[in-house]
Every structure is written in structure tokens, then in C-alpha cells.
Amino acid sequence: MMILRSLRRQPMHGYALVQHIKQRSNDLLQVEEGSLYPALQRMLRDNLVKAEWEISASNRKVRTYRITPAGVKHLEHEVSSFEQMLKGINLVLSPADS
Amino acid sequence: MQWLKQLFTRRQIYSDLSDEIQQHLAEKIAALVADGMSPKEAAYTARREFGNVTGIEESGREAWTWPRAESILSDVKFAIRKLKKSPGFATTAVLTLALGIGANVVVSSVLNGLILRPLDVPEPASLFQVVHGKDFFNTQSYRDYLDYRDRDPSFSGMLAYGFMRAGLRAGKTAVQGWGHAVSGNYFDVLGVQPAFGHFFHAADEHGPASAPYIVLSYDFWRLHFDSNPHVLGETIELNQHPFTVIGVARKDFHGTEVFFVADYWIPLVNESQVTGFEDLPYRDHYAFTVLGRLKPGVTPQQATHSLNALAAQMAKEDPKDDGLTALVRKPGPAGDEQDPTKKALLGILLLAILVLLASCANLASIFAARATDRGGELAIRLAIGASRWMILRQLLTEAVIVSIVGAAVGSFFARLLLGALSQLQIYGDVPTHFMILPDARVYLAALALAIASGILFGLLPARQVWKTDVVQAIKTGCLETESFQRFALRDVLLAVQIVVCTLLVTASLVSVRGLILALHVPLAFQPEQVTLAQADLRTVGYSGEQALPVQKRLLDAAASIPGVSAAAVSDGVPFLGGAGWFVYRWGTTEFLPSHRAFGAYSFLVTPNYLNAAGTRLLAGRDFTWHDDGGSPRVAIVNQTFAHKLYGDKPPVGQRFALWATAKYEVIGVVEDGKYGSVNEDPQPAMFIPLAQGVGEVMSTSATILIRSRLPQDQIAAALRQKLAAIEPGAPFTLRSWADAIDLSMITTRAAVTALGVMGLLAAMLAVTGVFGMASYSVSKRMKEQGIRMALGAQPVDILRSTLHRPLLLLIGGSCLGLLGGVLTSSLWAHLVSFATPRDPLVLAGVLFVMTLLGFMATWVPARRALGIDPARLLRE
Numbered sequence: 001m002m003i004l005r006s007l008r009r010q011p012m013h014g015y016a017l018v019q020h021i022k023q024r025s026n027d028l029l030q031v032e033e034g035s036l037y038p039a040l041q042r043m044l045r046d047n048l049v050k051a052e053w054e055i056s057a058s059n060r061k062v063r064t065y066r067i068t069p070a071g072v073k074h075l076e077h078e079v080s081s082f083e084q085m086l087k088g089i090n091l092v093l094s095p096a097d098s
Numbered sequence: 099m100q101w102l103k104q105l106f107t108r109r110q111i112y113s114d115l116s117d118e119i120q121q122h123l124a125e126k127i128a129a130l131v132a133d134g135m136s137p138k139e140a141a142y143t144a145r146r147e148f149g150n151v152t153g154i155e156e157s158g159r160e161a162w163t164w165p166r167a168e169s170i171l172s173d174v175k176f177a178i179r180k181l182k183k184s185p186g187f188a189t190t191a192v193l194t195l196a197l198g199i200g201a202n203v204v205v206s207s208v209l210n211g212l213i214l215r216p217l218d219v220p221e222p223a224s225l226f227q228v229v230h231g232k233d234f235f236n237t238q239s240y241r242d243y244l245d246y247r248d249r250d251p252s253f254s255g256m257l258a259y260g261f262m263r264a265g266l267r268a269g270k271t272a273v274q275g276w277g278h279a280v281s282g283n284y285f286d287v288l289g290v291q292p293a294f295g296h297f298f299h300a301a302d303e304h305g306p307a308s309a310p311y312i313v314l315s316y317d318f319w320r321l322h323f324d325s326n327p328h329v330l331g332e333t334i335e336l337n338q339h340p341f342t343v344i345g346v347a348r349k350d351f352h353g354t355e356v357f358f359v360a361d362y363w364i365p366l367v368n369e370s371q372v373t374g375f376e377d378l379p380y381r382d383h384y385a386f387t388v389l390g391r392l393k394p395g396v397t398p399q400q401a402t403h404s405l406n407a408l409a410a411q412m413a414k415e416d417p418k419d420d421g422l423t424a425l426v427r428k429p430g431p432a433g434d435e436q437d438p439t440k441k442a443l444l445g446i447l448l449l450a451i452l453v454l455l456a457s458c459a460n461l462a463s464i465f466a467a468r469a470t471d472r473g474g475e476l477a478i479r480l481a482i483g484a485s486r487w488m489i490l491r492q493l494l495t496e497a498v499i500v501s502i503v504g505a506a507v508g509s510f511f512a513r514l515l516l517g518a519l520s521q522l523q524i525y526g527d528v529p530t531h532f533m534i535l536p537d538a539r540v541y542l543a544a545l546a547l548a549i550a551s552g553i554l555f556g557l558l559p560a561r562q563v564w565k566t567d568v569v570q571a572i573k574t575g576c577l578e579t580e581s582f583q584r585f586a587l588r589d590v591l592l593a594v595q596i597v598v599c600t601l602l603v604t605a606s607l608v609s610v611r612g613l614i615l616a617l618h619v620p621l622a623f624q625p626e627q628v629t630l631a632q633a634d635l636r637t638v639g640y641s642g643e644q645a646l647p648v649q650k651r652l653l654d655a656a657a658s659i660p661g662v663s664a665a666a667v668s669d670g671v672p673f674l675g676g677a678g679w680f681v682y683r684w685g686t687t688e689f690l691p692s693h694r695a696f697g698a699y700s701f702l703v704t705p706n707y708l709n710a711a712g713t714r715l716l717a718g719r720d721f722t723w724h725d726d727g728g729s730p731r732v733a734i735v736n737q738t739f740a741h742k743l744y745g746d747k748p749p750v751g752q753r754f755a756l757w758a759t760a761k762y763e764v765i766g767v768v769e770d771g772k773y774g775s776v777n778e779d780p781q782p783a784m785f786i787p788l789a790q791g792v793g794e795v796m797s798t799s800a801t802i803l804i805r806s807r808l809p810q811d812q813i814a815a816a817l818r819q820k821l822a823a824i825e826p827g828a829p830f831t832l833r834s835w836a837d838a839i840d841l842s843m844i845t846t847r848a849a850v851t852a853l854g855v856m857g858l859l860a861a862m863l864a865v866t867g868v869f870g871m872a873s874y875s876v877s878k879r880m881k882e883q884g885i886r887m888a889l890g891a892q893p894v895d896i897l898r899s900t901l902h903r904p905l906l907l908l909i910g911g912s913c914l915g916l917l918g919g920v921l922t923s924s925l926w927a928h929l930v931s932f933a934t935p936r937d938p939l940v941l942a943g944v945l946f947v948m949t950l951l952g953f954m955a956t957w958v959p960a961r962r963a964l965g966i967d968p969a970r971l972l973r974e
Contacts, residue, residue, distance in 0.1 A: 014118055015125045032149030033126070037119060041161040044111075051114070060125060063118045 001082065003039060004067055004075040007049060013062035014040065040065060048074050108162055115158050119151060170495070177496040184468075188500065190866075191464050195504030195548060196511070197859050198457030203512035203536055203544050205450040205852070208519070209443045211534030212357075213431050218350055220289040221391075226398055227433060228256070228388040228405065231423030234436070237384040240366070240377060242412065242419065243281070246388065250408050252401035252426075255287035256390035259354065259363075264372050265637030265829060266362070267335040271322050274637070274829050275361035276528055278353055279369035279377075282309065287391055288354070295330045295345030298365055306378070309365040312341040316349040318361040336364065336372045338639040352531060354389060356430045359529040374636055374798060381418035382680075382691060389429055398426040421691045442849050445925060449605055449856050454551065456598040456863045459591045462555035463870060465497065466588055490557075497556025498549055505548030509541055558587060588874075589903070592867050593911045599864035600915020600948060604935050606857025607943045608919075609850040616846060622736075622771020623672060624712030625835035629813050630671065631656075631802040631821055633830045642796035646789060648825065649800050653704060655820040661808040666707035667788060669797035672773040673839050676701045679792065681782070683743065684753040684761070695754075696742055698735075699773040699783040702797050707785065708734070708768065710803045718750040718766030726789035734766035739782035760793030762786070776843060803835070810834050861951055868955035872904045876959045883963060884971035893964050900963045901956055908955075912948040916941065 006012065006020050018033045043049045048071035056062040067075070123144050130140035145151070181188040216222035228246060229236045238246070240258065247256040259280040266275045278284075285297035293316055302309045312334055314323070323329045333340045341364060353360035366386070370376050377385040392401055405424035413419040427433035431440045469476070476489055513536060520532045536544075635645045649667045657665040670676035680694045701707075705721045708714075718734065725732050733754075740749035755761040762784075770780050786792060802821070806813045814832045821830050876883075883896050919935040935941070 013121075015122045018122075032154075033122070033147050034119070034149035034151065034154035037115065037154055038157040038161060041111075041115065041158040045161045053114075058125075060121065062121060062125075063114065 001075065001078045003036070003043070004048065004071055004078070007065055007067040008072065008075060011064050011066040013054075013056065013064045015062070016056075017065070043071065046070075046074075111162055112155075112159055116155055119148075119155060123148060123151075173492055173495040174499065177492065177499050181496065181499065187464065187468055191461055191500045192504045192507055194457045194460045194464065194863065194866075195501060195552065196508035197863070198454035198551075199505050199508030199544050199548050200512040200515075201450040201453045201508075201856060201859060202447075202547065203509050203540060204515055205443065205447045206543070207512070207516050207536040207540050208532075208534045209447055210537070210540055211520075211532060213437075213440050213443060215356075215533065216432075217354055217356075217429060218352065219354070224391050224394075225288075225389055225429060226392055226401070226426045227429040228390055229425050229427060230384075231402070231406065231425040232421070233423075235384045236387065236434070238386055238388045239381050239383050240386055241379070241381045242409075242422065243386055243388050245412050246405060246408065246424070247281075247390075250401075250405055252392060252396045252404045253390035254393045255283060256388060257281045257284045257287040258366065258386040258388045259284060260366065260369065260377060260386045261358070262364075262369060262373055263634065264336040265338075265634075266322075267338075268323070268332060272827075272829075273322055275318060276358070277362035277364065278360045279366045279373075280363050281366050284363065285313075287389070290351050291348065292345040293348045294327070295343070297345050297347075303365055303367050305367065307368050307371045310339070310341045310368055310371075311344045311365060312336070313345045313347055313363045314343060315347050315352065315359070315361050315363075317359070319346045337634075337636050339368075339371050341368070354387075354429065357530045357532070359531045361529060372636075374642060381416055382689075390426075392426075401426040417688065417690050419691075439845065442845070446849065446852050446856075448925075449602060449853065452598045452602060453856050453859050453863075454547070456595050456602075456860050458551045458555045459595040459598070460863050460867050461500075461551070462558045463588050463591045463867060465493075465556045466558060466591075467870065467874065469493065494553065494557060497552045500556070501548040501552025502545070504552070505545045508548070509536070509544050512536065558591075588871065589907060592871050592904070593907050593914075595864050595867045596908055596911025596948075597915040597918065599860040599951070600912045600944060601919055602853075602857045602860035603947050604916065604919035604940065604944050606854045607940050607947070608935055608937070609853040611937060611940050611943075613846060613850045616776045616843065619772060619776050621672070621776070621839075622713055622769045625839055627807060628710070628712075628803055628805050628835040629810060629817060629832065630674065630835050630838065631817055631830045631832045632670075632674065632800070633825075633828045634799050635825070635828060636798040637829060638825060638827045640798055642791070642798055645796060645798040645800070649704070649788065651824050652800060652802055652821060655824055656802050656804050656817060659804065659806070659813065659816045659820060661813065662804045662806045664706060664710035664803075664805040666710040666803050667704045668707055668801050668803065669702040669788065669799040671701070671711065671801050671803065671835065672699075672771065673775075673842050674835075675799060675801060676773065677792075679756045681739075681743065681784075682755045682757075684755060686755055689755075689757050696782055698739055699781055700792065701783070701785050702788045702791065703785050704788050707803070710805050712805070713771065714769045716767045716769055717748070718764070720766060721785075721787045723789070725787040727791070729790075731760070731762045731790055732765045732787065733762040734768055734785040735764055736768050736783045737770045738780045739784055740764070740767055742782055757793060776839075776846075861947070865951050865955045868904050868908055868952065869959070871907070872901060872956045872959035873962070875903060876900050876963045880966060881971060884966050884968040887966060888968040896963050896966070897960055901960060904956060905952065908948070908952045912945070916944055919944070 002021055003017065006017060006024070012020060014036060018036055021036075040049065040051075044051060047068060049065045050068055051063050051065050053061060054064045056064075123141075126144040126148070127137070127140045130143055131137055135143065148154075217225065219225065227236070228238065230238075237260075238258065243256070243258045247253070247258075250256075257280065259278040261276065262279050263274065263276050266273050282298055282300040282303040285292075286299055290297075292313070295313075297313055298309055298311045302311065314329070319325065319329065329343050329346070332343050334343055335341070347363075353363075364372070366378070370378065375385075377383060390401075392398065402425055405426065409419065409422040409424050413422055431437040434440065479489060480486065516534050516536060520534050635648055640648060653665060653667045656662065668676075677700045678697050679700050680689075681696055681698050682689055682693055683695055686693050703721070705723055705725075708720055715734070716737070721732065721734070735743075735749060740752075743749075743754055744752050749764050749767050752764050753762060754764070768785070771783070772778060773781055773783055788797065791797065802817070804813065804817060814834075818830065818832060821828070879900060883891075883900065886899075887896065916935075920941075923934040923936055935944075
């Protein structure tokens with residue numbers, strides 16, 4: 001979800017994606033950088049993102065990921081169901097008005 | 099299709115992934131170095147923060163793998179391990195299925211090779227045969243062919259061919275060869291190309307004897323001309339008439355017949371030069387097979403319609419075509435509804451399918467027993483969380499593996515058998531080929547059939563798995579906890595097996611009985627102790643008029659051999675040659691098709707033939723040497739001939755005609771016999787003096803018959819020596835008449851063997867089935883029987899209670915099968931003549947065999963039941 005959200009803002013390659021997520025989360029989410037790649041592979045398989053080799057601004061050959069229309073749709077669906085879940089959790093956790 | 103694409107692009111995906119990861123690391127290191135880290139430290143940090151590179155690559159790759167495939171693979175591995183652990187079960191199941199599949203592969207390959215396979219020519223689908231519509235002639239006269247070819251618009255090309263045999267000589271090579279005399283357009287209509295040289299064309303024909311060209315078959319050229327490429331342009335003498343070799347056909351072109359392989363092809367206009375037969379001028383002389391290529395869009399029905407309109411027109415123009423009709427159908431046995439080989443093969447195929455059914459029933463009960471035995475294991479697997487679907491999938495995998503292996507084993511042995519069969523040469527020196535080796539289609543069908551039956555019958559026990567009560571099953575270690583008294587699936591399977599077995603045993607016995615009867619059919623001649631020497635004197639250059647003195651000299655020489663009690667010469671003998679003519683009543687002036695009385699076998703014979711052949715003369719006299727060209731024409735006819743033409747009037751002294759210059763007086767009557775095959779209906783036949791010939795036709799064929807009590811090889815050697823002294827170049831074939839007749843019955847024997855083998859297979863399956871059932875029943879109730887024995891049950895009670903079910907099934911199934919056999923007896927008539935399942939001897943035989951089988955199958959279980967030691971059993 002985070003990956004798709006980031007890619008929706010702008011296409012990026014793997015390293016940039018990691019840096020982006022780290023920054024955005026204010027380093028709260030400490031995950032292995034590598035674990036991003038299996039996730040990207042699954043998204044590639046499910047046609048949620050596309051990847052192409054390009055030359056980056058820093059003049060490196062990088063593989064840039066772009067979100068596909070299917071990815072956008074998936075993201076919207078995920079976000080809404082995540083919000084639903086969050087709402088549910090909030091309701092349960094909020095002090096009972098007894 | 100997505101997954102398929104992925105399958106092929108996977109390698110690229112994987113390398114992209116690892117490149118990308120390397121690139122990520124490089125960028126990270128660069129960033130860290132820019133932050134002031136040493137390169138070594140940076141590399142280390144980068145790796146640490148990234149995580150396990152190999153592990154990540156692997157889990158990235160996993161996104162692309164096909165989890166279902168992997169799990170199927172593990173199912174397969176597990177099934178193979180399981181099967182290996184119970185080799186007895188695996189072997190029985192595989193062999194059972196292999197029997198059924200093997201039988202079907204053999205029969206369907208033969209059917210495919212002989213009947214269904216199209217001719218080896220380009221676009222066989224548009225090639226059709228033109229046969230007579232109403233009468234049963236499959237051949238046409240040359241004049242009718244020309245009219246059909248030139249005046250009918252439905253065909254883009256139409257060809258004709260006939261069979262011929264001739265002596266070929268080129269330099270030192272001298273051989274007998276069978277070939278086709280074909281119309282000039284033969285190769286062009288077929289659309290075949292020569293291996294080298296060229297073929298002749300329609301433009302090469304300019305009337306009789308205008309195209310002395312010969313095309314050799316590839317195999318004939320290789321065998322007799324040592325694959326000599328300079329054979330083109332050489333002269334080959336056919337019965338001493340020169341022909342120029344202009345081409346050699348391709349290796350895979352064998353002509354346009356299913357069985358017959360042509361050694362050579364010559365233009366039809368040159369045929370009479372070689373054979374001496376005037377086949378071309380007569381409209382009512384049906385000597386040629388006619389094939390045509392239909393124009394695109396024209397159906398066979400339309401072509402039949404159009405040809406019939408033309409035939410009616412032709413009949414108006416020439417009364418000899420009176421009543422002519424045409425039918426356009428697929429060439430060869432494929433299109434012939436009446437073809438006996440086809441009918442027999444279809445019948446045998448039906449029985450082969452029955453064998454498969456029996457083996458499937460057996461397979462199902464084997465699987466059912468196995469599922470029951472594995473009850474404990476399956477129950478534990480269910481208990482620890484395997485879904486029923488997973489268990490089912492496991493059983494299914496096993497069934498499919500058994501099917502595939504069974505199909506492979508069955509096909510392998512079928513292939514061996516067919517390989518041996520295809521080498522058969524059953525028509526004496528006539529070149530034949532049996533292209534009956536299974537092709538890919540047959541193998542695929544076998545595999546599909548095996549898998550289908552494996553799944554279908556392997557899954558019958560799945561019901562058991564579905565309804566399992568896990569707790570109960572673990573307790574007893576057995577899936578089938580319902581009472582054994584219930585009418586179970588196994589009973590149905592066994593009953594099916596017994597019915598099928600009875601049917602097949604009936605079929606075998608009927609066919610064996612038929613063969614025995616056929617061997618004792620009165621032939622009206624005694625072939626035992628008769629040796630035959632056959633040759634066509636035309637192959638050494640004699641014409642019809644010159645042949646008679648030679649035939650007389652040969653006869654005198656043969657008769658002078660010591661120990662020969664009778665000798666004669668004829669143009670052919672029953673089962674080996676002879677001709678047929680249409681017979682007309684005396685007084686017929688116009689010899690038109692509508693005036694024909696019937697067609698009759700004809701044999702040209704010397705005096706004393708009847709004696710040598712052992713045919714009884716019922717009235718009148720035998721021929722003498724005075725019945726020659728100068729004296730009135732006379733004939734001896736058989737009873738059927740006499741009855742058909744003269745009714746109850748005494749035939750001796752009556753007359754008949756074959757055509758205007760061939761009119762005969764009957765001087766004798768002989769008994770009815772068999773002339774072409776043992777199962778033919780009574781046929782009219784006539785015997786005519788060799789010295790008179792039929793009308794103007796004198797025969798150059800010489801069949802020398804000698805009857806002697808001496809051993810056959812001794813007499814054959816003496817005969818060969820005598821004949822060689824008179825006519826050294828003549829290619830005489832020597833054989834015993836009895837052997838030749840045996841050979842002519844080879845198809846009947848093959849059918850009997852096939853049916854016998856299937857009966858045996860079915861019997862084996864039934865015995866194992868009944869045996870399994872009986873043993874199962876005994877072992878299941880061992881304890882109960884022990885108690886009953888202890889309480890004083892007599893052995894006969896024990897037997898009754900354990901074996902009554904299998905025996906009941908056996909008796910009921912046999913009765914059903916026998917009833918089925920009797921009800922379908924009209925079907926058997928296609929397979930065997932002379933015998934039907936209604937034959938009391940056959941009925942008794944079937945009952946006896948089934949009783950014997952039942953006895954065999956229940957003997958061991960019965961012994962076991964009786965051998966129960968109640969004391970020991972109860973202690974356990």
C-alpha cells in the first residue's frame with residue numbers, strides 16, 4: 001500500500017523508493033531494505049506496477065517502477081478497506097460510553 | 099496464457115531482479131561513501147541494511163513460481179513412493195490396465211492401418227472410387243471408364259488401373275513381379291512425383307500398344323536392380339515384350355491399394371501385349387478399379403447422381419450398358435459397407451473394448467481394496483488436518499500414474515506384437531504390406547483412454563474417503579465400516595466383470611467351433627496328397643494357341659513320375675485361380691446384362707482332372723482328349739449350376755451359352771463344392787476342356803495337379819526336375835493343395851486367435867476378480883467363522899456363508915453374459931461363419947468354462963475357510 005501510494009506520486013526506482021518511505025515515515029518503520037523487492041516482484045506479477053530500465057538523474061542505470069491503472073484501482077480498494085479496518089479498531093478501542 | 103508467457107520469460111525476470119539488487123547496493127554504497135564512510139565499511143553497512151541478498155532474491159523469485167505445479171509434483175513424488183512400497187498392488191494394477199489397453203492398441207492399429215488410413219497420396223480426402231451402384235461389382239470396364247472420365251463434369255481427373263503379373267527380365271535378372279496396368283493420367287491425377295526419371299502421362303497414349311514404358315517401385319528397383327541409377331532408359335522384357343524404364347517411384351508410394359504393393363506400373367494400353375487378355379474393348383468386362391478426384395465443392399452424392407444420369411444415357415447408346423449404375427464412395431475397404439475384413443475388425447474392436455471394460459472393473463476393485471487397506475493412514479491424514487480434497491487428489495495422482503504406466507506397458511507389448519504381424523506375407527508371392535504399426539494418434543488415444551479409465555475407476559473408491567468417519571476409522575484401521583452384508587460397489591464391479599468374461603468366452607468358443615466346422619466343410623475335392631505346380635506360360639513367351647502342346651507335354655511328364663496315381667492340367671484350381679463368366683440361357687441372341695442368368699466359376703481342365711482332384715461325377719461322363727477344338731463344345735457343371743439353369747430337368751444333354759461363339763452342351767454333373775472360400779454359399783461352377791478353351795480364349799496358365807501317396811517334398815522334387823527339363827525358364831510355384839487352402843483361411847484363423855486370446859484375457863481377469871472377492875470375504879469374516887465353528891457349524895455351512903456371494907455373482911453374471919451372447923448372435927455372424935452362440939455345444943462349453951473358472955477362483959479361499967482353527971483364532 002505504501003509502495004503503491006509512493007509510486008502514485010511519482011515513478012521511482014527501488015533505492016529511491018526505500019529512501020522515500022524511510023523519510024516519509026520519519027524512520028519509524030525500520031525494515032530491511034531488501035524486503036521491498038519481493039513485494040515489488042509480486043506487484044509486477046499481479047500487473048499493479050510496471051518496471052523499465054532507465055538512466056537516473058544521477059546518471060545510473062536504474063529500474064524505474066510506475067503504477068498501472070490496475071495498481072491505482074488496487075490502491076484505492078486497499079486504502080478504503082484499510083480505513084474501514086482502522087475505523088473498526090478505533091471503535092473497539094475507544095472508551096465505551098457506558 | 100499469462101502464466102505461459104511467464105514460464106518463458108522467467109529467466110529474464112530473475113536476472114533483472116538480481117541486477118536491480120546489485121544496483122541498489124551500489125547506489126547505497128555510493129551514498130554512504132559520500133556521507134564520509136570508508137568504501138569497505140560502506141559495503142558492509144549497505145549489505146547489513148539490505149538484508150539477506152540470496153534470501154530476498156529467492157523470495158522475489160517465488161512470486162513467479164507456480165505453486166500448484168510444485169504441489170502436484172510433490173503429490174506425484176509421494177504417489178510414486180507409495181506405489182514403490184506396495185509393488186504387488188502396483189504391478190497388478192498396471193498389468194490389468196496394460197492388458198486392456200494393449201488389446202485395444204493392437205486391434206485399433208490394425209483397423210487404422212487396414213481400413214481407416216487414407217492412401218499415401220497427396221490430398222487423399224478428395225480421392226473417391228467409382229463402383230457399380232446396384233450389382234456388387236467394384237470394378238469398371240475400360241469403355242465405361244472412358245465415358246465417365248470424358249463426359250462427367252464432377253471430377254477434375256479420373257484414373258483406372260488393373261492388376262497384372264508378369265515375368266520381368268533385364269540382362270541377367272529374371273523375376274516374377276506383380277504390378278498395375280494404369281491409365282496414362284494415373285500419376286498426374288494422384289499428384290505424385292517420381293524419385294527420379296519421369297512418369298508417363300495421358301499424352302503418351304496413342305491407342306493400343308503405343309506406350310511401352312515401365313515405372314518401377316522404389317523397393318523393387320532396390321531389390322532387383324541394386325539401386326542402379328542408370329536403370330533409366332534400359333529395356334526390361336515383360337513376358338518377353340520390351341518396355342523402357344522411364345522412372346522410379348518414391349519410396350513411400352506403393353500404389354493405390356491397401357494390401358497390395360505394386361512392383362511396377364505400365365500404361366494400360368500396353369497391357370494386353372503382356373498378358374494376352376483383351377481387357378479394353380468390352381463394355382461388360384469389368385477389369386479396372388476407377389478412382390477420381392472430385393472437383394472442389396462437389397459432394398460424392400452429387401457426383402453419384404451425375405454419373406448415374408450419364409450411365410442411363412450410355413445405356414441408351416449401347417445396350418451392353420443396360421442397367422449400369424454408379425456409386426461414388428471412399429476408396430478401398432473404408433468405403434465398402436460389405437467389406438468382410440472391416441466388419442470382422444469392428445467386431446473384434448468391440449470385444450477389445452469389452453476386455454478393457456473388464457480390466458477397468460478389475461482395476462476399480464483393486465483400488466477399492468487398496469483404499470480400504472489404507473484406511474488407517476488416510477484417516478490419520480484426515481485427522482491431522484489434510485482436507486478431503488487433498489486426500490482425493492493424492493488418490494487421483496496414484497490412479498493417473500498407474501494409468502500412464504499401464505498405457506505405456508500395454509502399448510509397448512502391442513507394438514512388439516504388431517511389429518511381428520506387419521511382417522506377415524499371407525498371399526503367397528503377391529507383394530503385400532500391412533501398415534499396421536500404431537501411429538501417434540493411436541498412442542495418444544491409448545493414453546487418453548488409459549487416463550480416463552484410470553481416473554474414472556480409480557476414483558470409484560473416492561466415495562469411501564468422502565464419507566469417512568475419522569474417529570471410527572482410526573479405531574478400526576479400516577475405512578469401510580458399513581456392514582459387509584450390504585450390496586456393495588465391489589459386487590457390481592465383479593458382476594460386470596463376470597458378464598463381460600462370459601461374453602468373451604462365448605465369443606472364443608463360437609469362433610473355435612466355427613473354425614473346426616469350417617475345416618470339415620465338404621469341399622468336393624480332396625486336397626490332401628495333391629501337389630500343385632503353377633505358372634503362366636505367357637511369361638516364357640507362349641501365346642494362347644501355342645500353349646496347349648506345352649501343357650500336354652508337361653502333363654505327360656508329370657504323369658510319368660513313379661508313384662503318381664493321377665495327374666491333370668488346368669488353368670486354375672479351386673482356391674487358387676480359375677475364372678468367372680456370365681452364363682446365358684440357350685437361345686439367347688443378345689448377350690446383354692439384363693439377359694444374364696448368373697455368373698459362374700469356370701475351370702479349364704484336361705481329362706482326368708476330376709479324378710486327380712477327387713471330385714465326384716454324379717451323372718454323365720468325364721472329358722476325353724477327343725473333346726478338342728475340332729469337336730462340339732462340351733462342359734461339366736455342378737449341381738447348383740444345373741439347378742439354377744434347368745430346374746429339375748436332367749441336366750445332361752442341356753445347353754447354355756457364354757457368348758455368341760461360346761456355346762456348350764452339358765455332358766456331366768459333379769457335386770457342389772467350395773471354389774473361392776470355405777464360407778461361401780453354394781456357387782455355380784463349370785468345367786470346360788482345356789483343349790477347347792472358352793470361345794476363342796485359350797489359356798496360357800498351367801496348373802499341374804498330381805496325386806500321390808509319396809511324401810510331398812519327394813514328389814515336389816521329382817516334379818520340379820521333370821518340369822525344368824521341359825520348360826527351364828518357366829517360373830513354377832510348387833505347393834501342396836492342402837497347405838494353400840490352409841493359407842487361404844489365415845484371416846479366419848487370425849480372427850479365431852484374436853477372439854481366443856481375448857477370451858483368455860477376460861477369463862484371467864474374471865478369475866482374479868472372483869478370487870479377490872472370495873479371499874476378501876473369507877479373511878474379513880475369519881473371526882466370525884471361527885466362533886461359528888466353535889459353536890458346531892459344519893464345514894458346508896461355513897462354505898455356504900463365506901462363498902455364497904461370490905458364487906451367486908458368478909452364476910448370475912454367467913447367465914446374463916450367456917443371454918447377452920445369444921441375443922447378439924447376429925453380431926457374431928460377421929466374425930465367424932458356421933457357428934452361433936445358439937449352438938448347444940457352445941452353450942455347454944461356456945457353462946463348463948465358467949464353472950471351471952469359478953472352481954479355480956474359489957478353491958484357495960474355500961480351503962482357507964475350512965482350515966480355520968477356531969481355538970487358535972479365538973485365542974488371538
